[in-house]
Amino acid sequence: MDLIQFLGRFHVLVLHLPIGILFMAAFIEIYWVYQRQARNPLIKAVWLWGAITASGAALLGYLLSLGGGYSEEAIATHRNWALSVIFCSFFCWFYLSKIAGQGKKIVGLSILQLVLLFSTGHYGANMTHGETYLVEHAPVFVQKMAGLKVREPVTSVEQASIYPDVVEPILMQRCSGCHNAQKSKGKLDLSSYPSTIKHAVKAHDLANSELYQRITLDKHDKKFMPAEGKTPLTDAQVNLIGWWIEQGALNDIKIAELNADLQIKQLIAKELQLGEFAKQPKVQIAELGEQVVVELEQAGFHVSRIQQDQPFVSLIYANLKQDINDETLKVLRKAKAQIKWLKLARTSVTDQQLSILTEFDNLEHLDISHTQVTNKGLDTLLSAKSSLRVNSFNTLVR
Structure with a gap:
């Protein structure tokens, strides 16, 4: 299955070949008719390569679909349009290569091929990006024509749903x-x-x-x-x-x-790009000193500022050993006023050590995923900081 998925993912690369080749063939055919120019015999090879690459893209698309994750109905729709492109391109190669003159049949077949390509691409994009991808940023009247439910623009935070x-x-x-x-x-x-x-x-x-x-x-x-x-x-x-x-x-x-x-x-x-509440309240908290930053980094933390005009920082514990000890906590306390985001994922942090975070008045988000923290430690912390957002994925918290 891994090999099938490996090959299937080349679908998104190969599909651009038939699109470009068949577009070129169709437009050239139409151009020659309206310019009253003789058809070049090389166009036969263009149609053939378009048909072959379309077949290859379809085969890779089938392999990709075996991995699952797609609606059966969506797959069937996209597949049927793709098969139509293949059939039409082979027919154009066989039929148009026999025509020496010009005429409406050439134009009709070329336009049909373009329609089939557009339709196949559209339904393929729907599978990848969703049904509204093409028109989600279109003008309101276009969205309404496409049958989308268009909400009136929000002008106030309080009135937003x-x-x-x-x-x-x-x-x-x-x-x-x-x-x-x-x-x-x-x-x-x-x-x-x-x-x-x-x-x-x-x-x-x-x-x-x-x-x-x-x-x-x-x-x-x-x-x-x-x-x-x-x-x-x-x-x-x-x-x-x-x-x-x-x-x-x-x-x-x-x-x-x-x-x-x-x-x-x-x-x-x-x-929502509204002007309300744009002015940030003045924060009476000192900047994190350079010496403290150095100490934090030496203790294994990666320090980054959250916003340029405010003193708050985000800390990620990146020590390869991932051991949290008393010295680590001692250094961490020096930045307790400035820390808003703290990541202790995949560390040895314990329930008892977690309790010191009750002193961190501005802490808003804590990541303790993949640790041995239990309900006891987390409940103690949340009883003091009920608004704290915690990622406790894959812990002993139940």
Whole structure:
């Protein structure tokens, strides 16, 4: 199966050959007719190579489909259009090569080939990117003509609906290309609210919401989403999805009806490109000193600033031994006011060591995935910091 999938993935490379070759053949045929020029015998070879490469692309596409993750109906539709392209291109090679003159038949066959190519490509793109990919950024009237449900532009954070205006656009932008009704990798469909709730989200429970767990894993983890080098969600988008789940993963409810603090409203305003809450409150926290940064790095932490005009930082424990000891915690405490994001994944952190994080007033996101932390340690921490978002994937937390 691995060899089949290896070969099948060349489909996305090879399919460009018949598209280019057959486009060229069809346009040249039409050009010659309207310019009243004699047909060059070499066009026969162009049609033949177009037919051969189309057959090769179709074979590789079939191998790719054996890996699963695609709707049977979508596969059948795309396959039938592809077979039509192959049949038409072989027919054009055989029939048009016998014609020495010019005429409407040549133009008709060439136009038919172009239509078949467009249709095959369209249904292939639907499988890869979702049905709305072609028109999701089109003018409103075009979207309406395509049968899409078009929401009126949001002009106020308070009047925005949490799922359709905030969460759904994020999922459509970052996730639905691989997780839609036509292409549901891992049998996961994030293209609608019901399917998202059914397969990937558990209301009020970040630890058991697969969507949240996957987007907060290490980017090098094979289970991290989005996969295959696609652009990951921003920190703000991760925060918004986490907040949405904590609020109950509701659907069409206004932000005004939810308990959103100023920071969440600022994130929503930025995501929706609104001017509201744009001004950040002045933060009376000192910058992290250079000596502390050096000590943190020597202790095994990778330090990065979250935002240029604020003192908050993100820390990732990157010590190859992944051992957390008293000296490590002592250094970590020196930055407790500035740390907002802390990653201790795949480390030896214990329940007792985790308790010191109750002192970190500005800590918002903690990654303890792939550790031996239990409910005891996490409950102690969350009792003091109830708003803390935690990735506890593959721990002893139940």
